[in-house]
Amino acid sequence: MSALLTALSISVTVKYITKPIYIVALFSAAAASWIMQKLGVIIDNHMIRNATQTTPAGAGHLMTPAWWTRPCRVTNSSTLCLG
Numbered sequence: 001m002s003a004l005l006t007a008l009s010i011s012v013t014v015k016y017i018t019k020p021i022y023i024v025a026l027f028s029a030a031a032a033s034w035i036m037q038k039l040g041v042i043i044d045n046h047m048i049r050n051a052t053q054t055t056p057a058g059a060g061h062l063m064t065p066a067w068w069t070r071p072c073r074v075t076n077s078s079t080l081c082l083g
């Protein structure tokens with residue numbers, strides 16, 4: 001991973017390009033860490049590949065209005081969604 005970041009920073013050394021890339025990488029890592037800690041999942045390369053290959057048509061039937069509005073209760077170790 002560090003080799004990839006090094007190659008990326010060498011190839012785009014313009015500060016107006018490099019800084020936003022690092023900011024996005026930092027926030028992405030923070031979000032992934034929070035998801036892994038709070039929801040108890042492991043984000044690996046297979047999960048990332050599946051998420052990038054999923055089309056809106058493939059996931060659209062799973063995200064119904066009932067799914068978006070279901071009540072959830074967050075505890076210290078997990079999230080319990082009713083419905």
